[in-house]
Amino acid sequence: MRVAVVGGSGFVGRHLVRQLLEGGHAAVNVDLHPPPALLPGEATVVVDLLGPGEVEATARALGHVDGLVWLAARIRQRTGVDETAVDDLRLMVDAPLRMLRSLYPAPTSVVNMSSVQVYGRPTALPVGEDHPTEPFTAYGVAKLNAEDVLRIAGEQRGSRVASLRAAFIYGPGQHPDNVLPRFLRAVRRGEAPVVHGPGSDVRDDVYVADVARAVDLALMRRAHGVFNIASGRPHTLAEVARTVCALGPPGLVPRHDDATSAWVDRWFLADRARAAFGFEAQTAFADGVRATWEADDGR
Numbered sequence: 025m026r027v028a029v030v031g032g033s034g035f036v037g038r039h040l041v042r043q044l045l046e047g048g049h050a051a052v053n054v055d056l057h058p059p060p061a062l063l064p065g066e067a068t069v070v071v072d073l074l075g076p077g078e079v080e081a082t083a084r085a086l087g088h089v090d091g092l093v094w095l096a097a098r099i100r101q102r103t104g105v106d107e108t109a110v111d112d113l114r115l116m117v118d119a120p121l122r123m124l125r126s127l128y129p130a131p132t133s134v135v136n137m138s139s140v141q142v143y144g145r146p147t148a149l150p151v152g153e154d155h156p157t158e159p160f161t162a163y164g165v166a167k168l169n170a171e172d173v174l175r176i177a178g179e180q181r182g183s184r185v186a187s188l189r190a191a192f193i194y195g196p197g198q199h200p201d202n203v204l205p206r207f208l209r210a211v212r213r214g215e216a217p218v219v220h221g222p223g224s225d226v227r228d229d230v231y232v233a234d235v236a237r238a239v240d241l242a243l244m245r246r247a248h249g250v251f252n253i254a255s256g257r258p259h260t261l262a263e264v265a266r267t268v269c270a271l272g273p274p275g276l277v278p279r280h281d282d283a284t285s286a287w288v289d290r291w292f293l294a295d296r297a298r299a300a301f302g303f304e305a306q307t308a309f310a311d312g313v314r315a316t317w318e319a320d321d322g323r
Contacts, residue, residue: 025044030120033058035199037055040236056071069085093239113169132183137188142164143158194229194313204268226289230305251294268313
């Protein structure tokens with residue numbers, strides 16, 4: 025299978041390109057930035073898809089692809105709609121729509137990386153795919169919009185489109201401002217990670233290699249519809265901090281402050297993905313944290 029991975033130089037993209045190549049598939053990484061290091065067999069197209077006519081030109085250059093994966097996004101958690109929202113919509117909605125409409129022949133399988141941000145504030149836990157979608161961030165709105173337009177375009181072109189609503193993805197290569205990398209840096213310095221309040225915030229963290237495998241499975245089995253990609257095993261922020269402390273000096277424990285957390289408790293069912301294409305998160309949280317620690321230590 026020949027697969028175009030848009031955003032293949034990013035966090036999930038590097039893991040997915042590796043997964044595809046190791047599975048014997050051809051992977052073309054389409055990204056604004058070249059990857060830090062080419063993987064054996066990886067082809068690249070470095071392009072700004074927001075440039076005039078670049079989506080259509082890139083589609084012509086790609087030629088025949090069996091699969092299209094859209095990972096490219098700007099992850100912002102602003103609750104308002106500001107001057108960045110237009111570019112976000114162009115990158116996460118308009119550009120993938122134009123790419124799908126421009127590829128000839130149409131790819132048989134399309135995977136759109138969506139997000140659990142489409143649900144907004146849960147009315148009940150755990151959250152399944154039938155939960156109401158009421159996003160409270162511009163990012164979540166863009167992701168939900170992309171699900172709808174790609175589904176319609178896919179039906180018109182004969183492509184099966186799977187939108188994967190990924191939970192909170194962690195692992196090697198994660199953005200350093202996220203909570204887990206910040207905790208890891210503190211513990212590596214021998215310092216206690218700081219938890220706001222009691223640390224009772226409920227999270228569903230899914231390991232990046234599991235997410236890459238989910239994309240691979242959805243592509244190969246031509247999945248169609250919306251699917252949660254999550255661990256399905258919730259834990260609290262305090263448990264995250266304790267898991268990280270276990271990697272550091274003996275006796276290290278988290279430090280709690282009096283700051284108020286604005287976190288919205290969330291965890292998710294992944295039964296639909298299991299039934300449709302055999303996805304199940306395989307990485308225990310403690311194992312994923314240790315793998316992230318070891319990967320960072322090797323840099």
